[in-house]
Amino acid sequence: MLRKNDTKGKLIVVEGIDGSGKSTQIDLLYKWLLGAGYSVYFSEWNSSALVKSTTRAAKKTKTFTPTTFSILHCTDFADRWENSIYPLLKAGVIVLADRYAFTAFARDVARGVDPQWVRSMYSFAIMPDAALYFRVPLGVAVERITGARASLKYYEAGMDLGLSENINESFELFQGRILNEYDKMVDEFGLTMIDGTKPVKEQQKRVRSIIKKILVGFDGLPNPNRMPISVTNIQAAKAKKGGSK
Amino acid sequence: MNKATFYGAGFPYRDFGKLSGKLIVLEGTDGVGRSTQVKMLRRWLEDEGYAVSDTGLTRSELTSAGLEAAKSGHTLGPITMSLFYAADFADRLENLIIPALQAGFVVLSDRYFYSAVARDSLRGVNRVWAKELYGIALKPDLILYMKASIPSLVSRLIHGRGLNYWEAGMDLHIADNFYDSFVQYQTMILEQFDIMSEEYNFLTVNADQTPEKIFEDLKKPILELLHNRLTKGKKPK
Numbered sequence: 001m002l003r004k005n006d007t008k009g010k011l012i013v014v015e016g017i018d019g020s021g022k023s024t025q026i027d028l029l030y031k032w033l034l035g036a037g038y039s040v041y042f043s044e045w046n047s048s049a050l051v052k053s054t055t056r057a058a059k060k061t062k063t064f065t066p067t068t069f070s071i072l073h074c075t076d077f078a079d080r081w082e083n084s085i086y087p088l089l090k091a092g093v094i095v096l097a098d099r100y101a102f103t104a105f106a107r108d109v110a111r112g113v114d115p116q117w118v119r120s121m122y123s124f125a126i127m128p129d130a131a132l133y134f135r136v137p138l139g140v141a142v143e144r145i146t147g148a149r150a151s152l153k154y155y156e157a158g159m160d161l162g163l164s165e166n167i168n169e170s171f172e173l174f175q176g177r178i179l180n181e182y183d184k185m186v187d188e189f190g191l192t193m194i195d196g197t198k199p200v201k202e203q204q205k206r207v208r209s210i211i212k213k214i215l216v217g218f219d220g221l222p223n224p225n226r227m228p229i230s231v232t233n234i235q236a237a238k239a240k241k242g243g244s245k
Numbered sequence: 246m247n248k249a250t251f252y253g254a255g256f257p258y259r260d261f262g263k264l265s266g267k268l269i270v271l272e273g274t275d276g277v278g279r280s281t282q283v284k285m286l287r288r289w290l291e292d293e294g295y296a297v298s299d300t301g302l303t304r305s306e307l308t309s310a311g312l313e314a315a316k317s318g319h320t321l322g323p324i325t326m327s328l329f330y331a332a333d334f335a336d337r338l339e340n341l342i343i344p345a346l347q348a349g350f351v352v353l354s355d356r357y358f359y360s361a362v363a364r365d366s367l368r369g370v371n372r373v374w375a376k377e378l379y380g381i382a383l384k385p386d387l388i389l390y391m392k393a394s395i396p397s398l399v400s401r402l403i404h405g406r407g408l409n410y411w412e413a414g415m416d417l418h419i420a421d422n423f424y425d426s427f428v429q430y431q432t433m434i435l436e437q438f439d440i441m442s443e444e445y446n447f448l449t450v451n452a453d454q455t456p457e458k459i460f461e462d463l464k465k466p467i468l469e470l471l472h473n474r475l476t477k478g479k480k481p482k
Binding site: 063065066071072078079082083112114117121123124 | 256259323331336340371377378381
């Protein structure tokens with residue numbers, strides 16, 4: 001369902017349920033690649049400024065249905081895709097994404113939308129060169145999240161599904177469903193599974209060895225001063241035009 | 246009473262049960278006089294004793310603000326734009342249109358997703374992708390396509406509210422002035438509608454006529470649709 005990478009760049013994504021430790025790993029990977037002299041761009045799920053105001057409002061008033069939730073997250077992704085991820089890949093940049101289409105395939109299907117429909121919606125995106133799936137047992141993830149955070153958020157806990165009145169219980173049930181969807185995608189998309197219960201350092205070693213293989217013979221966009229790329233590097237002309245607010 | 250049927254998977258997590266109302270869609274390009282007809286039809290149907298609900302494109306509270314902001318900033322890519330509209334459509338369908346149909350209303354929809362597919366296709370969005378995205382859409386009971394020729398559209402707009410940037414497709418940079426751009430853009434839109442007319446079974450109404458005559462032509466198929474329902478509903482046990 002996802003297109004082949006037809007660009008000069010490399011796309012690396014991390015996936016996994018909340019508390020799987022993927023963000024820690026991609027952050028380490030980012031710094032390592034930047035230090036090694038590559039042009040690297042980092043993109044985070046649900047971070048497009050344009051869509052944010054809408055999703056924030058809808059989350060506050062709890063007006064999302066599984067379908068609108070799904071489409072708006074894809075809108076956010078598409079905005080990042082069209083304005084930064086795809087043009088940067090074309091330019092020969094290594095793009096790192098903390099969560100990608102697979103997050104939608106797992107979460108939205110766990111919410112009840114049609115699996116084929118959501119896959120088709122994301123079919124404008126490309127299949128990553130590396131899709132790293134950080135797998136942890138449900139109990140471990142739940143403990144990490146509930147231990148580290150003061151309170152869970154409504155949608156994060158899947159409260160909209162009415163699985164349980166108790167937010168912690170709902171979170172666990174919802175994450176369990178998502179985990180199940182992820183596991184199914186390992187074969188479907190050939191995700192690379194990484195054991196998220198191993199020490200951080202050991203996981204990172206494995207991550208780097210996978211990425212090294214992908215980068216054999218790759219010469220992307222030069223980055224002699226080892227500068228990070230921010231959104232304004234890509235959208236400077238746009239910002240001048242008057243902004244979106 | 247009809248079971249809800251969708252173009253694709255619809256909303257698999259919800260059972261809407263039987264929809265006792267009727268969904269009637271008015272489609273047609275910009276300046277064809279849709280909103281005038283919706284108003285007239287609504288008044289007429291209410292006089293006839295039907296409960297009527299009307300709904301237009303981009304009216305949902307969920308995404309209206311975002312869409313307006315995006316339009317004024319010109320910052321959206323075509324896929325993003327397309328999805329924004331789809332989110333809005335889904336919101337209205339799930340939260341307004343279907344509940345109204347469940348309650349037995351005649352819903353007059355000023356446009357449906359067909360316009361969005363036409364517009365998006367001209368901006369480089371894959372048609373198959375757009376069609377699959379709208380697999381959530383409920384199949385209307387009647388799709389009335391108001392088809393007007395370009396000269397009559399131009400005349401109506403120039404003597405009316407004027408040619409606007411989006412309706413002229415100025416963002417496509419196909420011509421250096423509003424008139425040429427409008428003519429070329431609307432010609433392409435009409436071609437898209439012609440394709441969909443067959444795909445989705447539109448009932449075409451000649452919109453080059455006077456508003457009164459168009460109104461009469463629109464009433465006929467609506468009466469047929471509603472009378473079929475009436476006779477069905479009146480069937481003795």
